[in-house]
Amino acid sequence: MNARKPKVAVYKFASCDGCQLSLLDAEEELLAIAGTIDISYFPEASRRMVRGPYDIGLVEGSVTTPHDVERIRAVRKECRTLITIGACATAGGIQALRNWKDVKEFTRIVYANPEHISTLDRSLPIGSFVHVDFELRGCPINKFQLIEVIVAYLHKRKPNIPTHSVCIDCKLKGNVCVMVANGTPCLGPVTHVGCGALCPSYQRGCYGCYGPMDSANTSALSAHMIEHGATKHELMLMFRGFNAYAEAFRRESDSHE
Amino acid sequence: MNDKTIKVDYLARVEGEGSIFVKIKNNEVSDVKFKVFEPPRFFEALLRGRNFSEAPDITARICGICPVAYQMSSVHAIENAFGITVDGQLRALRRLLYCGEWLESHILHVYMLHAPDFLGYEDVLQLAKDHAAVVHQALKMKKIGNDLVALLGGREIHPINGRVGGFYRVPTKKEFALIAEKLKWLRDAAIEMVRWSATLPFPEFERDYEFVALRHPEEYPFNEGRLVSNKGLDISVKEYEFYFQEEHVSYSNALQSVLKERGAYHVGPLARFNLNFERLTPTAKELAREINFLPIVRNPYKSIIARSIETLYACEEALRIIDTYEPPDRPSVEVVPRSGLGFGCTEAPRGILYHRYRIGDKGLITDAKIVPPTSQNQRSIENDLRALVLKNIAMPKEQLTWLCEQSVRNYDPCISCATHFLRLEFED
Numbered sequence: 001m002n003a004r005k006p007k008v009a010v011y012k013f014a015s016c017d018g019c020q021l022s023l024l025d026a027e028e029e030l031l032a033i034a035g036t037i038d039i040s041y042f043p044e045a046s047r048r049m050v051r052g053p054y055d056i057g058l059v060e061g062s063v064t065t066p067h068d069v070e071r072i073r074a075v076r077k078e079c080r081t082l083i084t085i086g087a088c089a090t091a092g093g094i095q096a097l098r099n100w101k102d103v104k105e106f107t108r109i110v111y112a113n114p115e116h117i118s119t120l121d122r123s124l125p126i127g128s129f130v131h132v133d134f135e136l137r138g139c140p141i142n143k144f145q146l147i148e149v150i151v152a153y154l155h156k157r158k159p160n161i162p163t164h165s166v167c168i169d170c171k172l173k174g175n176v177c178v179m180v181a182n183g184t185p186c187l188g189p190v191t192h193v194g195c196g197a198l199c200p201s202y203q204r205g206c207y208g209c210y211g212p213m214d215s216a217n218t219s220a221l222s223a224h225m226i227e228h229g230a231t232k233h234e235l236m237l238m239f240r241g242f243n244a245y246a247e248a249f250r251r252e253s254d255s256h257e
Numbered sequence: 258m259n260d261k262t263i264k265v266d267y268l269a270r271v272e273g274e275g276s277i278f279v280k281i282k283n284n285e286v287s288d289v290k291f292k293v294f295e296p297p298r299f300f301e302a303l304l305r306g307r308n309f310s311e312a313p314d315i316t317a318r319i320c321g322i323c324p325v326a327y328q329m330s331s332v333h334a335i336e337n338a339f340g341i342t343v344d345g346q347l348r349a350l351r352r353l354l355y356c357g358e359w360l361e362s363h364i365l366h367v368y369m370l371h372a373p374d375f376l377g378y379e380d381v382l383q384l385a386k387d388h389a390a391v392v393h394q395a396l397k398m399k400k401i402g403n404d405l406v407a408l409l410g411g412r413e414i415h416p417i418n419g420r421v422g423g424f425y426r427v428p429t430k431k432e433f434a435l436i437a438e439k440l441k442w443l444r445d446a447a448i449e450m451v452r453w454s455a456t457l458p459f460p461e462f463e464r465d466y467e468f469v470a471l472r473h474p475e476e477y478p479f480n481e482g483r484l485v486s487n488k489g490l491d492i493s494v495k496e497y498e499f500y501f502q503e504e505h506v507s508y509s510n511a512l513q514s515v516l517k518e519r520g521a522y523h524v525g526p527l528a529r530f531n532l533n534f535e536r537l538t539p540t541a542k543e544l545a546r547e548i549n550f551l552p553i554v555r556n557p558y559k560s561i562i563a564r565s566i567e568t569l570y571a572c573e574e575a576l577r578i579i580d581t582y583e584p585p586d587r588p589s590v591e592v593v594p595r596s597g598l599g600f601g602c603t604e605a606p607r608g609i610l611y612h613r614y615r616i617g618d619k620g621l622i623t624d625a626k627i628v629p630p631t632s633q634n635q636r637s638i639e640n641d642l643r644a645l646v647l648k649n650i651a652m653p654k655e656q657l658t659w660l661c662e663q664s665v666r667n668y669d670p671c672i673s674c675a676t677h678f679l680r681l682e683f684e685d
Contacts, residue, residue, distance in 0.1 A: 012274065014296045017671075018321020018414040024369065025403060025413060034382050045369065046380030047269035047662065064296045094318045095298040123298075140321060140414040198411050202418050203588075204425040207314065209415070237308060242318065 006055035006154055009041035011075055013061025013068055014095055014123060019086035020044055020060045022143040029147050037154065052078030056153055058146075062088040062095060062123040069129060076130040081153050084126045085146060087139035091211050092245035094139075096123040099245055123245070134159060139209040139242040142194050162193050165213045166206050170197040178205055185225050187238060190216035190248070211243035218252035232256040263646065263658050270370040270380070270666060277661050279646050286650075289643045291635060291665065304625040309335050309594060309616050310421055316612070316627065317415045320671055322365070325358035325406065326605030328419045329480055330612040330627075335421050337495075338599025338616050341592060346585040347423040348480075349578045354409045354419065355479040355603070356575040360402025360443070361413065362606035363526070363564045363571070366669045367454065368395035371561050374663035375457040391453075398446050398568075401439045405575060408436055423589030433579045440576050447569035448544060454565040455548040460660065463555040464644060466637060467519060468528035471604055477536040477570055478529065480603045485532055486522065487553060495600040497611050503628065514633040521636035524608025525668060526563035527554060538573045541566050557641060557667040564669075594620035605630050607669050634668045641667070 010020050024045060040050035057079030063072055076082055087093050099122045126132055136149055145161055152159035166188040170177070178184040178200045186205035188197070192213040199206045212218070222235050239253035263279040280288035300319055307315060312331040317324035329351060336343060343351070368391070369381040378384040385392040403413040408428065410416020418424050469490060471482035484500075485491050492500055503512035516522050531552040534542070545551060550562050594616065601612045608630030615624040641664050649657055 014298055016318050016321040016324075018318075018324070021321045021414060024365065034385075039382070043267055043269040045270065046382070048379040048383070049267075049269070064298075068296065093298075094303070094315060095300075097303040098299055101302070139318065140412075195412070199417050199425075202411050202426045204417065204420075207417075234308075237311070241311075241314075 005036065005038040007038045007040040007050065007052070008056045008058065008150070009052065009054040009075075009079065010039070010044070010058045011041075011060065012044070013059065013072070013089065013126070014064045015061030015086065015088045015093065017044060017060070018140040019089075019138075019146075020058070022085075022141055022146055023058075026143045026147060029143075037150075054079050055081065056150065057082045058150075059084045059089050059126050060086055062092045062125060063129060064095065064123045072126055072129050081133045082126075082130065083134045083136060083149060083153070084132050085136045086141050087137065087209065087211060087242045088123075089126045090135040090137055090246075091243040092123040092125050094242050094244070096245035097240065099123060100240075125245070136161070137192050137210045138194050142196075145194060163214055164193050165189055165216075166191045166193050166195065166197050166200075166210070169193050170200045173197050173201060175200050178203060179228075183228055185228075185230055185234070185238060187221070189221050190218050207238070207241055208249065209242045211246045212248035216248045218248055219255070222252060222256070261654055263654065263661055265658060265662055268662060268665060270373070270662075275665075275670065277642065277665060279642055279661060281646060281650060284650055286643050286646050289639050289646075291638045291642065293635075301625045301627060304614075304622050307622050309338075309614070309620045309622060312614065312622065312625075313419055313421065314415075314417070319627070319629070321414050322362055322671060323358060323605045323607065323610075324415050325354055325410065325419070326603060326610050327612075327627075328416070329355060329603045330601045330605075330610045331614070332419060332421050332601070333480055333603060334599040334601030334612040334614050335616065336592075336599070337601055338597045338614060339421075339592065339595055340597075341422065341590060343423055343590055346583060347427075347588075347590065349582070350409065350424065350427060351419075352476075352479050353575055353578045354406065354416070356571040356578070357402050357405030357409065359567060359571040359606050360575075361399055361406060362402075362669075363568045364395060364399040364402055364450075366606075367450070367561055367564050367568070368392065368399075370669070371564075371663075371666050372457070374659070374666060375459075375558075375561070394446060394449075398443055398450070401436070401443045404439065405436055408432065420589060422592040423585075423587075425588060427584055427588045429584060430582060433582060437576065437579050440572055440579070444569065444572045444576065447565070447572050448540070451544050451562065451565045451569055452548065454562045455550060457561065459556060459558045460663075461556075462558065462641075462645060462648065462664075464557070464641065466523040466528075466555060466557075467516065467521070468531045468553070469516075469522045469524050469609065469633075470528040470532045471602065471609060472532055473536070475536070477533050477574070478604050484602065484609065487531060488519075490516070494602040494611070497600065497602065497628075498613070498626075501611075501628070501633075503632065512632055513635045514628055515636055521640050522633065523557075523637045524630050524633050525560065526567050526606075526608075527557065527560045528608060529604060530554065530563040530566060537566070537570050540573060541570045544569065557664065560667050560669075607631060607671055608633060629671065631668070631670045634670065638665055638668055638670065641665075 149159040184205040187208040188206040192210040236256040265277040278290040313328040316327040471478035473482035611628040613626040617623040
């Protein structure tokens with residue numbers, strides 16, 4: 001039995017701080033977690049900064065500067081397990097909207113080499129630079145899922161994080177479908193679950209803050225929404241949101257430009 | 258001869274990435290920098306071309322600690338452009354949502370980010386080892402703020418229920434029953450919090466600030482009012498840019514906002530308290546008198562007391578709103594987009610948050626300007642550091658460094674907020 005508490009570090013890149021705040025928001029769980037792990041590096045919460053290496057690194061935010069490219073590589077080296085938390089770290093975040101603005105000014109050669117000079121002008125997910133062990137979705141993440149992921153890695157098991165669509169959770173909740181009943185455009189059928197089908201429960205369409213689910217059929221959803229009166233411009237904006245640079249949403253928004 | 262450099266490379270217990278640099282030469286403070294090195298996210302640029310209805314959701318992502326503030330400033334600015342007024346119960350619900358955010362943000366800052374400085378702990382977990390009861394109570398208190406935002410907004414971080422015109426769905430009376438009970442408990446806890454905050458050891462330090470806050474004829478300010486100061490400023494929100502300007506300093510990724518020809522000013526709980534004391538609830542006023550905390554308070558460390566008093570206010574205001582709540586007929590007023598210019602300013606937990614939008618054809622945003630509270634406090638933060646170091650020049654370096662950190666935290670700076678407004682490109 002090793003008595004040493006696992007060391008956990010929390011890092012921030014370009015982001016709003018909301019996902020790491022989830023850790024402070026887990027009020028009741030916070031003190032319990034603190035008893036079993038050593039939160040060794042978490043500048044938002046403490047001026048105590050214990051040197052690495054760490055057992056688990058939680059990374060919030062996207063990479064947007066040359067300095068941060070170097071920093072994420074150093075972070076990878078000092079963390080046995082690296083977990084990205086939130087849409088910025090897993091898909092580039094809302095700040096990735098600039099990726100389109102700069103594309104117009106750059107040559108196609110630059111476009112083909114995202115890890116080189118264009119880095120400065122693009123917001124990219126952590127996984128574009130280093131190996132990531134687990135990506136937790138959401139803008140913001142779900143704090144209960146965050147705790148599940150931490151606990152799973154501490155016990156060396158696979159995190160139990162569902163990957164189906166928001167649409168399925170909505171049905172399980174017994175919500176009336178906002179798209180069928182009211183004609184409200186909704187990304188629920190193609191969006192990764194995790195929020196608890198929040199927006200449809202509040203009578204609004206899903207805006208995709210957990211990003212695309214696996215094998216999302218975005219073009220079928222677009223075709224359906226166009227049939228019901230959505231314009232191409234509206235579809236472009238819908239897919240180009242908080243997870244705009246996630247592959248499936250990126251391709252779909254580009255197809256409506 | 259006394260030469261030294263105070264350096265904090267990565268300031269902890271604030272939201273975002275910033276550092277402090279103070280240089281002392283020949284017993285003089287020769288250089289002071291509060292640097293923001295958080296990378297810019299260019300929000301104002303990426304809002305261009307987006308639909309007006311997306312602004313509350315997009316701007317919320319500027320800050321995970323105060324998303325409601327961004328949502329409120331943006332909806333009010335856009336409603337101003339469209340000539341829409343939201344009143345009655347919908348207006349009250351917006352105040353209620355803001356109460357929730359003040360509660361969670363203030364309680365977080367007071368206990369988890371600021372109190373450890375006064376009591377000599379590096380963080381709240383260390384604090385909890387010696388003061389377990391205080392920290393447990395603080396966590397329970399904070400959760401009630403989160404619960405209130407989640408009830409009205411759908412979730413505590415980046416709530417989804419607010420929109421231009423009102424809400425997507427409004428709660429029933431019954432939905433408030435449980436939270437009302439919790440808020441009653443919180444009210445008593447907040448009274449204790451105020452008394453406790455007044456017992457903290459405060460460094461002797463005062464400066465003659467120009468305090469700026471909203472002032473409303475009857476209410477303690479959240480979403481409306483005129484911009485006033487203790488030095489004669491009294492303007493409408495739409496005049497903001499005639500009186501305030503942003504300056505760009507080379508070492509910071511955030512613009513510094515100043516009053517034209519007057520310089521630094523101070524926004525946030527202390528400014529609101531000093532300028533709106535009469536609008537607090539009777540309990541809050543009485544308690545302030547009891548602890549002899551009366552305007553004008555010029556010791557920035559005592560912002561922790563102002564934050565505690567506002568916690569009590571937000572709790573009582575939330576209870577008042579819930580008590581008089583009748584669900585409105587519809588969750589939102591009708592919104593008809595038109596092209597034009599709109600201004601909004603609301604009181605984020607950290608101070609005034611100004612938004613201005615130009616809306617073009619088809620409801621698309623053509624131009625946006627956002628000035629967050631931390632940009633406005635940056636100059637005061639630096640001036641405090643200069644005065645503080647000069648006053649304590651003989652203090653051992655380690656102690657002085659911590660005191661500098663604590664002094665920046667007086668403002669509850671949100672560096673993530675302050676950073677998104679720079680139009681500068683990085684050079685390799």
